[in-house]
Amino acid sequence: MSFEPVIEKSPKVSDEIKKTTCYMCACRCGINVHIRDNKIRYIEGNKDHPINKGVLCAKGSAGIMQHYSPARLKSPMKRIGPRGSGKFEPITWDKALSIATDWLEPIRNKDPKKLAFFTGRDQSQALTGWWAQQFGTPNFAAHGGFCSVNMAAGGIYTIGGAFWEFGAPDWNLTEMFVLFGVAEDHDSNPIKIGLGKLKGRGKRVVSVNPVQTGYAAISDDWYGITPGTDGLLILSLIRELFLSNKIDVNYLRRYTNSPWLVIQNPGKNNDGLFLRDQSGQPQVIDRLSGKIVSHSKKGISPEMSGKIKLDTGGFAIPVFKIMYDTYINSTYSPENISSKVGISSNRIRKFAADLADAAFSREVVINQPWTDWKGEKHKKMIGRPVSMHAMRGISAHSNGFQTCRALHVLQLILGSIEVPGGWRFKPPYPKPPEAHPKPSGKPNQVQPGKPLTGPPLGYVLSPEDLIINEDGSPQRIDKAYSWDAPMSAHGLMHMVISNAVAGDPYHIDVLFMYMANMAWNSSMNTRGVMEMLTEKDGDTGEYKIPKIIYSDAYSSEMVAYADLILPDTTYLERHDAISLLDRPICEADAVADAIRWPVLKPDRDVRGFQSVLLDLGARLKLPGMVNDDGSAKYKDYADYIINHERKPGIGPLAGFRGNGDKSGRGEPNPGQIESYMSNGAFWHKEIPEEARYFKMANMEYQKFAVDIGIFDKPEPYTFQIYSEPLQKFQLAALGHGNIQPPENMRDRIKSSFTPLPIWYEPFEGKAVLEDEYPIHALTQRPMAMYHSWGSQNPWLRQIHGQNPMYIPISLAMKHNLSDGDWIWVTSHHGKIRVPILTMAGLNKKTIWTWNAIGKRKGAWQLDEDAPEAKKGFLLNHLIKELLPAKGDGQRWSNSDPITGQAAWFDLKVKIEKANINEPHESYPQFPPLPREYGTIQDPPKKLRYGIEWTKQNKAHNKSDNS
Amino acid sequence: MTSLPDPSAIKLGLVIDLDICVGCQACVVNCKEWNTSGYGAPLSDENPYSSNPNGAWLNRVHAYEEFNSEKVKTVHFPKSCLHCEDAPCVTVCPTGASYKRAEDGIVLVNEDWCIGCGLCAWSCPYGAREMDPVENVMKKCTLCVDRIYNDNIPEEDRVPACVRTCPTSARHFGDLGDPNSKVSKLVAERGGYDLLPEQQTKPVNKYLPPQSSCESNEDQFSLLEMAESNSPKGFWEWMDNTLERLG
Secondary structure: OOOOOOOOOOOOOOOEEEEEEOOOOOOOOEEEEEEEOOEEEEEEEOOOOOOOOOOOOHHHHOHHHHHOOOOEEOOOEEEOOOOOOOOEEEOOHHHHHHHHHHHHHHHHHHOHHHEEEEEOOOOOHHHHHHHHHHHOOOOEEOHHHHOOHHHHHHHHHHHOOOOOOOEEEOOOOOOEEEEEOOOOOOOHHHHHHHHHHHHHOOOEEEEEOOEOOHHHHOOOEEEOOOOOOHHHHHHHHHHHHHHOOOOOHHHHHHHEOOOOEEEEOOOOOOOOOEOEOOOOOEEEEEOOOOOEEEOOOOOOOEOOOOOEEOOOOOEEEEHHHHHHHHHOOHHHOHHHHHHHHOOOHHHHHHHHHHHHHHHHHOOEEEOOOEEEOOOOEEOOEEEOOEEEEEOHHHHOOOOHHHHHHHHHHHHHHOOOEOOOOOEEEOOOOOOOHHHOOOOOOOHHHOOOOOOOOOOOOOOOOOHHHOOEOOOOOEOOOOOEOOOOEOOOOOOOHHHHHHHHHHOOOOOOOEEEEEOOOOOOOOOOOHHHHHHHHHOEOOOOOOEOOOEEEEEEOEOOHHHHHOOEEEEOOOOOOOOEEEOOOOOOOOEOOEEEEEEEOOOOOOOOOOOOHHHHHHHHHHHOOOOOOEOOOOOEOOOOHHHHHHHOOOEOOEOOOOOOEOOOOEOOOOOOOOOHHHHHHHOOOEEEEEOOHHHOOOOOOEHHHHHHHHHHOOOOOOOOOOEOOOOHHHHHHHHHHOOOOOOOOOHHHHHHHHHHOOOOOOOOOOHHHHHOOOOOOOEEEEEEOOOOOOHHHHOOOOOHHHHOOOOOEEEEHHHHHHOOOOOOOEEEEEOOOOEEEEEEEEEOOEOOOEEEEEOOOOOOOOHHHOOOOOHHHHOOOOHHHHOOOEOOOOOOOOOOEOEOOOOOOEOHHHOEEEEEEOOOOOOOOOEOOOOOOOOOOOEOOOOOOEEOOOHHHHHHHHHHHHHHHO | OOOOOOOOOOOEEEEEEOOOOOOOOHHHHHHHHHHOOOOOOOOOEEOOOOOOOEEOOOEEEEEEEEEOOOOEEEEEEEEEOOOOOOOHHHHOOOOOOEEEOOOOOOEEEOOOOOOOOOHHHHHOOOOOOEEOOOOOOEEOOOOOOOOOOOOOOOHHHOOOHHHHHOOOOOEEEEEOOOOOOHHHHHHHHHOOEOOOHHHOOOOOOEEEOOOOOOEOOOOOOOOOOOOOOOOHHHHHHHHHHHHHHHO
16 A cells, blocks of 8 residues: 655745844854744755855754743843842833943942953954943953963964954865864854865865864864873974974065064063164065165065174074074974873874975965065965864963964964965954054053043053053953963953952952853853852942843843843844954955844843943943933944944945945945845955965055955064064063063963963963872863853754763773763862763863753753753863962962963863762752743743644645645 | 555655764754754654753764774764665555655655554664654654755755755765766765665665774874984075075
């Protein structure tokens, strides 16, 4: 018997397709949202979109469930119970905004820095940073400090750009792609698309990662490195390449500072600085004339070795000679580093040989003439087809900044940055630190009732730029830009609560946060932070952080610890600008930006945070946010996006300016957002072909960047292998100059602020006994889950609903463990009880788990029995925000000493099998958060999403049959 | 018992490239998202916000490790109905609900006739069918039969949702009955294979094997001689020559 029913093969899909930008993670893909009966029928990737070209990941495909989540907040709320109790009463927006105004106005008029405004996964920092500046507080940053600032700062200071989503391998031409560490959560679809292309072309993919998950699984070579030793491996590769003459000398000479002369004058205040002429131009030896000339002189042939005596004392030698002497040292020989990095010396040599082979035996040539910044003409574009990518894996260590710099130096000696087949910048990069603003917020720049003189975040170039008091103490609450973390370009969000409660450097009045789950997975020492948020002053009985304002769309763990809640919309209900002023969606061959717009109307009393911020700014009469008559300048964020000008003709969006016909620069266009909407929510302009490579030195690109408004004048520059800003801090630590570090910090600065990248032992590993805590522990991010935000998502939580601790088989055997057993994991700071799974593809000294799957009971509108709460766990409980005390009274942050990057992955632990009688429940557990507050509905027991349409499809089908 | 039609000339199916799959789960979720409002009853989820969340999915990605003392290889393995030519899930069906389309070989469930007995799922050697926990009907991959012929969808998008969304292009859709089709050629070139051929189900879907090895590779290499013995003098001489050449 076989019967084939007639089926509906052409059912209706949707009433309308609305194109906007995804926000299920930081990737910013274009999406087509199919709307049927005013509900979401389907979300797919937008094929025209520069980021994702039609594809969409698991997170993006689960957007329906995020939008209709029962964990969504429904209205503004005011805390009525004790902090942490989760007891709130709903209030109106007017009430909420007047409370916030009443809290903030007196601070601004008295001491603006008493406001700490920190935004988490913020995609609107061009607005939020400007708002902080107009308020007048230096205490602003987003989450970069606990994310990947080492990667960002290491990149900017070295090559004027960073990996992140700010650059990309030349996927179509590269011969070898090397991926260092965890990278699955940033630029995720573009990298996946690229990996597909590479594998399709049969090119080599190499993964350096303690864990063989995700992208590492499809690599041709996997190097299961010991955490925190990446820098050592990279320097060893550099050594091998030097020793085998496999370096691109021509590239180094033209595009890096390797021929620049460095003063060698030990003990003097100019030791290690560049030899400069009177106009400040760095000097080189011209081998044609034998003279000392400016590096920028046309037609010279800079010498890479040699030594000249200086009339002013001492000598000068090229950077390259210092590099050579530094890196051929046997300290970095494969044999000497092998046991430390956990990779055999043979394999390290093989790795170097593969790099050399790809770079030098498979040169890529594009017959495209171009002109460099000196006016010298080149007939072709020649490239070395090795590309790399790295993110948090190498970054989240206390030696991460120098490791990131080392990786860029490796790319540079291979001649593989911004060349055909190599790794390429996406506009607005390349942009050297000198082209960025310096941070504002020095004591004289913070004035009652006035804005800061500039943006609170920026790039310091010397000790003179630090944001410190006269006595050298930190001026910012997070101690950014102080001697604790001089080059902390993204601030230190992970230190804000801890410092504010300790009153070190001072107490604050209001903590204002956006999308930052600090009472859970976004903090080190989570239990401690929960206690800090509820800690009261013994004398006054007031909370040590007196007022907390928080904005989130969902009932995250942090909501319970706030006093005033400003509920945000979902990403489908809001306007946003993915701006060239911030983090745009450019490609290596095009500039591009994008918007979000409300494809659905909110069904509750929520407002987009950015609109709320502008409203609050107007109520506070912040400059730029009010008209002369005191009325609000902007109706909402959309109005700001259209009409705000950072400088004449430059606004949040670069596309469709003027009458819709101008790109980059042009008058505000009232129809701009509509133009974006009808263009798929993005704007895209191709870079001319002669400007597509060597952008840092390519005059055609520099002109293009000026035309488009990225620069006001051409900013060509030279890659900084040798970092003079670092040397200036080094000189300060050696006692030179008026601005001096505290005595107890000198040694740390001397050993970490080296002008050439080096490797040193991560701090936590150095502070604890190797015998006691022999194991490294870290987290990775699943491709199908974005931090906490995905855990309420019923589809994604079926994929990642609990997180085992993965342990190497050899370690399991040693401790007599098998899958499903429970262990205690102990660090110098705390202990957790967790379930295990064994794994073969894992560094032998490393255990790991998925990040941010563990949940506090009752949060995110999940049932108290949810596996996320009962079996899931956070590694955060083991990681303290401070290093073990050294007895000098200093609260040493568990961070990179240069940038303040949170050193999550420095964690060292020991493990032991849990007693058989112990409960199979993760430890620690906390009292459940009440589930009712602020949420609009009880979670359903069953989901049958789309049932009305499946019935319609079927009814249609039946009528067809009849 | 339900009988199978004569083998169709057109055999629509998927070719899945294990060399490229990174296990990102995009295909899994996009499939769920499309199909929960598509063919048949919704793909329900029971206990979506509490313990033991349990939903029906038409496609899942499994991960496993192959290893010995020398090397480790993680494999991500997407799995959905393989639309077998000799589909035991069809012949076992007591009501005729489970059937294979004569026109294109797609195996479907006529949910009006499905009594939720689960015999088909038991008979499937691949575990590719799932009982919907709420609707109590058998769910399985339809090859997006409501997309691939759908006049309301742009022609270029008339492919299964999993194929359209796959970020690494590890999934291909086409006619495996046509030896000249793109998918058939891919199978021929890359040594595409049947899953569990000994089961004699003649699956239409094919898998392309992983090519990479994640070798531990302790062997000596010969790509170039790393001149460990190069003295600094040698290096600078080489430099000098190189700089001369560049002028």
